Amino acid sequence: MATIDLQEMGARAKQAARSLARATTEHKNKALQDLADSLLRSKDEILAANSEDIASAKARNVQPYFVDRLTLNEGRLQTIADDVRSVAALPDPVGEQFEHTVLPNGLKLHKRRVPLGVLGVIYEARPNVTIDITALSIKSGNAAILRGGSETIHSNRALVGVIHEVLRANGLPVDCIAFIDSPDRAMINELLRLHDYVDLIIPRGGAALHKLCRENSNIPVITGGIGINHYYVDATVDQARAVEVIYNAKVQRPTVCNALGTLLLQRQVADEFLPKVIARLSQADVSYKCDESSYQIAQRAFVVPDGGRTWRIERAGEADFDIEWLSLILSVKVVDSIDEAMAHIAQHGTGHSDGILSQDPANIARFLNEVDSAAVYANASTRFTDGGQFGLGAEVAVSTQRVHARGPMGLRELTTYKWVAEGDGHIRPG
Amino acid sequence: MATIDLQEMGARAKQAARSLARATTEHKNKALQDLADSLLRSKDEILAANSEDIASAKARNVQPYFVDRLTLNEGRLQTIADDVRSVAALPDPVGEQFEHTVLPNGLKLHKRRVPLGVLGVIYEARPNVTIDITALSIKSGNAAILRGGSETIHSNRALVGVIHEVLRANGLPVDCIAFIDSPDRAMINELLRLHDYVDLIIPRGGAALHKLCRENSNIPVITGGIGINHYYVDATVDQARAVEVIYNAKVQRPTVCNALGTLLLQRQVADEFLPKVIARLSQADVSYKCDESSYQIAQRAFVVPDGGRTWRIERAGEADFDIEWLSLILSVKVVDSIDEAMAHIAQHGTGHSDGILSQDPANIARFLNEVDSAAVYANASTRFTDGGQFGLGAEVAVSTQRVHARGPMGLRELTTYKWVAEGDGHIRPG
Numbered sequence: 001m002a003t004i005d006l007q008e009m010g011a012r013a014k015q016a017a018r019s020l021a022r023a024t025t026e027h028k029n030k031a032l033q034d035l036a037d038s039l040l041r042s043k044d045e046i047l048a049a050n051s052e053d054i055a056s057a058k059a060r061n062v063q064p065y066f067v068d069r070l071t072l073n074e075g076r077l078q079t080i081a082d083d084v085r086s087v088a089a090l091p092d093p094v095g096e097q098f099e100h101t102v103l104p105n106g107l108k109l110h111k112r113r114v115p116l117g118v119l120g121v122i123y124e125a126r127p128n129v130t131i132d133i134t135a136l137s138i139k140s141g142n143a144a145i146l147r148g149g150s151e152t153i154h155s156n157r158a159l160v161g162v163i164h165e166v167l168r169a170n171g172l173p174v175d176c177i178a179f180i181d182s183p184d185r186a187m188i189n190e191l192l193r194l195h196d197y198v199d200l201i202i203p204r205g206g207a208a209l210h211k212l213c214r215e216n217s218n219i220p221v222i223t224g225g226i227g228i229n230h231y232y233v234d235a236t237v238d239q240a241r242a243v244e245v246i247y248n249a250k251v252q253r254p255t256v257c258n259a260l261g262t263l264l265l266q267r268q269v270a271d272e273f274l275p276k277v278i279a280r281l282s283q284a285d286v287s288y289k290c291d292e293s294s295y296q297i298a299q300r301a302f303v304v305p306d307g308g309r310t311w312r313i314e315r316a317g318e319a320d321f322d323i324e325w326l327s328l329i330l331s332v333k334v335v336d337s338i339d340e341a342m343a344h345i346a347q348h349g350t351g352h353s354d355g356i357l358s359q360d361p362a363n364i365a366r367f368l369n370e371v372d373s374a375a376v377y378a379n380a381s382t383r384f385t386d387g388g389q390f391g392l393g394a395e396v397a398v399s400t401q402r403v404h405a406r407g408p409m410g411l412r413e414l415t416t417y418k419w420v421a422e423g424d425g426h427i428r429p430g
Numbered sequence: 431m432a433t434i435d436l437q438e439m440g441a442r443a444k445q446a447a448r449s450l451a452r453a454t455t456e457h458k459n460k461a462l463q464d465l466a467d468s469l470l471r472s473k474d475e476i477l478a479a480n481s482e483d484i485a486s487a488k489a490r491n492v493q494p495y496f497v498d499r500l501t502l503n504e505g506r507l508q509t510i511a512d513d514v515r516s517v518a519a520l521p522d523p524v525g526e527q528f529e530h531t532v533l534p535n536g537l538k539l540h541k542r543r544v545p546l547g548v549l550g551v552i553y554e555a556r557p558n559v560t561i562d563i564t565a566l567s568i569k570s571g572n573a574a575i576l577r578g579g580s581e582t583i584h585s586n587r588a589l590v591g592v593i594h595e596v597l598r599a600n601g602l603p604v605d606c607i608a609f610i611d612s613p614d615r616a617m618i619n620e621l622l623r624l625h626d627y628v629d630l631i632i633p634r635g636g637a638a639l640h641k642l643c644r645e646n647s648n649i650p651v652i653t654g655g656i657g658i659n660h661y662y663v664d665a666t667v668d669q670a671r672a673v674e675v676i677y678n679a680k681v682q683r684p685t686v687c688n689a690l691g692t693l694l695l696q697r698q699v700a701d702e703f704l705p706k707v708i709a710r711l712s713q714a715d716v717s718y719k720c721d722e723s724s725y726q727i728a729q730r731a732f733v734v735p736d737g738g739r740t741w742r743i744e745r746a747g748e749a750d751f752d753i754e755w756l757s758l759i760l761s762v763k764v765v766d767s768i769d770e771a772m773a774h775i776a777q778h779g780t781g782h783s784d785g786i787l788s789q790d791p792a793n794i795a796r797f798l799n800e801v802d803s804a805a806v807y808a809n810a811s812t813r814f815t816d817g818g819q820f821g822l823g824a825e826v827a828v829s830t831q832r833v834h835a836r837g838p839m840g841l842r843e844l845t846t847y848k849w850v851a852e853g854d855g856h857i858r859p860g
Contacts, residue, residue, distance in 0.1 A: 241855030372544055420805075421810050425674060427675055427810075427811045
């Protein structure tokens with residue numbers, strides 16, 4: 001493997017980005033359709049490369065979930081290709097004109113959407129992300145420098161080979177998808193300092209990766225993906241529906257960042273409502289970390305209901321409310337008021353997705369106004385915080401930082417704008 | 431002076447921001463009107479503090495322009511108070527609802543504008559910025575931590591005293607405008623790492639300050655304020671109007687970032703047009719840095735026209751095209767085509783403000799589309815790149831970075847949004 005000169009790679013990506021920014025929607029879509037075709041046509045070589053990665057992972061005795069994540073097969077390749085076609089079908093944000101005005105002096109002004117430029121994407125051992133980000137980058141007119149997990153380097157090399165072939169065949173610059181073909185972690189730090197060429201860093205992975213990027217980058221970083229999410233349940237709640245919302249938010253996919261973390265129960269309703277929650281969630285083997293009040297209630301509701309299986313209840317320490325469980329554990333706390341609930345969320349939340357389950361319009365209005373998370377919910381599952389669910393078509397990341405974009409980020413969030421002013425010899429008065 | 435605990439200051443500012451975010455528009459406006467009144471009422475103590483700063487600056491034999499910048503007087507204080515009232519009169523962006531949709535499943539979704547949170551503002555020896563930023567922060571519902579130039583510490587201390595008095599009298603949290611009352615530059619670096627509490631760093635100053643912030647911060651930074659700005663002039667140009675636009679862009683205020691830097695002349699028009707430019711600009715003592723072709727033309731047009739004073743012409747080295755002159759120097763280059771012009775801009779520009787002077791719709795369209803600067807112009811002065819001129823009412827900064835906001839930033843650019851989802855027991859299908 002040749003030494004990688006990231007400065008050179010960055011300069012070429014920036015140059016390629018200028019040309020990709022001018023590509024027509026049809027041209028980009030054609031390349032994406034060809035990419036979908038080529039992935040399926042090249043499946044033998046891709047799966048052969050992937051099996052090398054699988055073999056080395058197994059040789060290192062990694063966890064089965066890790067092997068599963070990096071594994072490709074015909075079905076998954078088909079899904080990946082389908083996703084590329086879906087991106088091709090989305091509207092192209094580039095070139096959109098908005099906020100037209102004519103200033104009092106007659107100068108015509110509007111904003112025009114343009115690509116961000118060059119994305120630096122750092123991700124873990126998931127080869128599907130290589131294609132996913134490539135499709136989103138091409139469609140939004142951005143170049144990308146990819147640094148995937150070293151455990152999938154053979155798969156990524158094969159995938160990038162296909163991508164470059166397709167770009168070349170479509171007359172698009174190969175450098176617009178650059179790949180750091182090296183397991184050297186020092187390259188990550190170098191990429192994070194490539195300010196002259198890279199416009200945005202997108203980490204796709206856990207909290208540690210996000211922190212690494214934020215601490216070491218001189219480029220803006222989209223951080224997110226950490227969710228300690230809350231429901232506040234007040235005395236007016238529609239209990240039957242609320243139980244189903246809680247079940248959905250906690251159980252449907254407990255390992256993701258929009259799953260439920262903590263239930264905050266108003267004291268008046270806790271006695272009646274918590275046993276109903278436990279009865280429903282016992283069907284999914286949920287365990288509980290309870291503050292003292294909710295622990296007492298849960299203890300009294302000790303009968304495992306019909307059809308329920310197991311339910312373990314432990315006393316929560318204060319620190320438990322700061323843990324993103326990513327599993328079938330639910331924290332529970334009894335609060336006296338919506339104010340106490342919102343103060344708890346401000347202190348322990350991660351600003352991802354928080355909701356209220358209530359039929360009281362005043363409480364709902366206060367909660368939606370005052371709780372400052374990327375997504376706030378009234379009487380709906382936090383599981384909706386997702387680009388696909390929110391109608392963005394595809395998702396680059398879920399941002400929990402406040403600058404640039406917040407919550408699910410789609411193609412449009414990979415763009416910026418320029419001001420376009422059209423005059424007729426207009427000069428600024430002194 | 432007590433030791434300053436920035437962690438503590440950050441935590442209090444964050445807490446204050448939560449409460450300021452909920453303040454009504456009327457409440458914030460009332461505080462701003464009171465601030466304007468109090469500034470004028472407290473003029474004696476403010477000017478006394480300011481004269482201490484003036485005296486120490488003079489004792490250190492600094493440049494006169496530096497003393498001028500930090501000087502307050504009754505007239506300037508009146509202007510500052512008027513500006514505060516103007517901010518009070520602007521629309522409040524907080525709480526704006528937009529992009530309402532109803533998803534196919536009936537879930538109601540919209541975005542709601544909320545303050546960014548806590549701003550960290552680092553600026554030079556200009557006491558007016560203390561009030562300017564305070565007004566913009568309060569109006570947009572943001573807390574701010576201010577670190578002004580140490581040469582104006584007495585003035586800033588007096589101004590912040592007035593601000594705190596007004597906040598207190600209006601029942602707003604004093605901590606929402608925090609002031610780092612220390613000349614210690616290590617405090618700047620500490621502020622730049624206050625990620626847990628500060629949401630955005632806004633440097634107000636020269637290129638060195640912007641670089642310092644970008645290189646040392648783990649918080650997003652708005653960089654900007656550097657402008658090497660170009661006009662491309664093609665053969666179809668309306669020469670009489672174009673000369674006036676160039677005069678305005680170069681001469682009106684040569685020390686600011688939206689002034690003209692470089693003229694790129696298409697070869698067919700250079701011979702006829704450059705002498706007209708020189709004739710007009712000689713009325714303002716403009717000097718020229720010319721590439722070889724334009725140097726030859728300028729030499730031939732050696733007659734100082736009636737009413738003109740001086741005009742010096744020198745050969746430009748390649749590096750001259752990368753200098754932001756901030757003075758009455760104009761770089762000139764002859765190019766063969768719009769492509770050569772746009773390549774020059776991509777290489778030497780700073781992405782601030784660039785324009786085309788032309789009557790050819792095809793060239794205009796290409797230039798406005800392909801030149802990727804914060805503001806692009808057809809037949810108008812680059813001097814319009816300004817929050818006031820663009821109708822934003824006030825300006826926090828002119829961003830030349832691509833993330834979050836680009837070009838002039840007003841109140842709205844000091845906000846972010848949250849997604850608000852209202853359902854009726856909506857759950858995500860499996």
